[in-house]
Amino acid sequence: MRRTLILTSALCGLAFAAQAQNKEVNVVSWGGAYEKSQVEAYNKPFAEKTGIKVNMIAADNPATPLKAQVEAKNVTGDVFDIEVSDAIRLCDEGALVEIDPASLPAAPDGTAAAEDFLDGALQDCAVANIYWGTVIAFDTTKFADTKPSTAADFFDTTKFPGKRGLPKNPKRTLYLALIADGVAPDKVYETLSTPEGVAQAFKKLDTIKKDVVWWEAGAQPVQLLADGEVVMATGYNGRFFDAMVGEGKPFEIIWDGQYMDMDMFAIPKDAPNPEAAMEYLKFATDTQRLADQAKYIAYGPARKSSAALVGMYQDGKTEMAPHMPTVADHMKTAVMDDPEFWADHNAELTEQFNSWLAAS
């Protein structure tokens, strides 16, 4: 008994000493296939190069723990992978450290980072790593004759019968209803700013309400499709790609009416390891690393210079470029996330959305 006690305390002491010696950085991200891609493309080479240990922490939406930690004045994460609207909002609220674009590594050909990143990818307090799309995917085995090909088909349950999977939030449902109802992609936010436009979106959603299975976490739509619980679902394009190419599931993606968003790295004020965090952020958003990530998941790199370096999927035979949400063909009817609009209207529309959901 006594010996075990001494032994454990010695071990604990050792562990503490080891922790104090080795630098580390805590990265909070979204889990699943996306986390795996970051571990492979960023974390492993970063640890190899700098000797700093990277701890990956998964969250349903990392902005939530970020806000909670800052509010409670007990920040444990160093780098958070968050959506652009959250990055801007939290920056406005003074929760994040400002990042100087000049301190980011330049492209291999010498182009400054400020020029190299795509529009909107550099915010005051955050740097984008990827573009990702919310897209429609369907189970090809369920549609032998005619395949659905547009957002309107998603809402057509007479021509394409079966359940639909949709996320349980207004942000990624209302726009789709409007597009399916014939609203032009660049008029979506304009329409949603008026009560009539919102009513139009809900009216369109009403037509499939009884056929919808609502999902909340990114892994769910893939699971629902795989289980046959739904025949069509909207979800994150990288997850569908992972299921299609990585696991050989018979899914197909409809790029019409995709909702594009960016994921950004941000560092909270009072992060426990600010230097390591900044080092990680710079390393992870350089040209090569962003291109490397595309090897593991079908999300588009946020740097122009990375596009040329995107190569094969890790299986060594699938060309990644055509699967990127940033391909010109896929962008034709895409709706870009509008952080300003959602900062203003998210609360109101979420309430209305929930009220609509509850009325059954």
Place this chain on the structure above:
Amino acid sequence: MAKALDPHAAIVTEAVGLLPEGTLQTADGQPLSRALARSSRRARRRAFLLVLPLLAFILLTFVLPIGQMLQRSIKNDGFSANMPQLSAWFDANPRGTEPDEAAWGALAADLQAAAESKTIGVVGTRINYDMAGTRSLFTGAGRKVRDGLEPPYRDAMLDIDQKWGDPRLWSVMREASSPYTGNFYLAAMDRTRDDNGNIVQVAEQQRIYLKLFMRTFWLSLIITCTTFLLGFPIAHLLATLPMRKSNLLMILVLLPFWTSLLVRTTAWMVLLQQQGVVNDILVWLGVIRDDQRLQMIFNQTGTIIAMTHILLPFMILPLYSVMRTINPSYVRAARSLGATSWTAFRRIYFPQTLPGLGAGALLVFILAVGYYITPALVGGSSGQLISNMIAMHMTQTLNWSLAAALATLLLGGVLILYWVYDRLVGIDNLKLG
């Protein structure tokens, strides 16, 4: 008097009349009552020291956070703390005063200071709670006033955006200029204030919380009833079977109780979904056709089934512990006096189980009212409860004040029910085991 070694002996000898004043004394000449008080005080202090860690623990982890939550529901200083000059102007001028140049100047100065200290987002968020669509007004103006504004400030601000002249905006800002507000409670009851500060119902398509409160209490009641109907016979069986068999049964009751909540909820998903086990069996048996598979999950039915199963042990265990103590000869006596088995059950057996039933029902009901993860996973859209809204405001919209107001209302509702229960049944009739 010889000094007795035994203090009690001394008390006795002294008590029998050596002290004419009538006060009893201990051997060392102290008044007995004082000595007794001292020794019992010491014992009390020791007892208090023993419970002190628990007390501190409860204070720190339970009372304090709940107090903070209550405070958050009425206090939000996002506007008042970051817009001091304008708040002071609102304090000095009563409602109905047209904003003068001093007010516009205060607004411009506060916006500039807030933009510089990066708190403009907090200010905008606070106003956006009461008036949707105004957050960008603040952040947008914050970016522009950083370069400085020239008087007259009214025109300068209206130049930035015409919306600054909206009387409703000024009414909302006046509301927010005090850190304490009841508006979150209003919002939690589907109410809001109009331009003149009167309380009105929110638009039809925006109403949600009252409906969900009703649904939460209604579903909890149904779940309490179903756990009673299912649990009562099992508890009776457990209490009357011979020890060996009832122990085995008891393990069957406890085994799911010890299994993780998530595992049990997910198991129900596997069983009940449309391509799930139950539907597969029904189709195989020919009860339903393949295209008529039943929707048993992702709706209210799913919530009721899964929560009934999860909360069942909380009904069975108190019932069982009470039933164990019921003497079987009472029912036998009733039967021998001519009662039918139904009468004997109704008039003799059932009333004796009431303390257990009361405890079980109260436990199940209160747990059901606050349940969150199961309805979130299997409730779909029609099986959501008020706790899911609280969670959403905690984690998605990040409107913690509204979440706190909703949670406080829920807590108040439960306390009222507890009080009603106490009046009707009596809380000392409760038996937990």
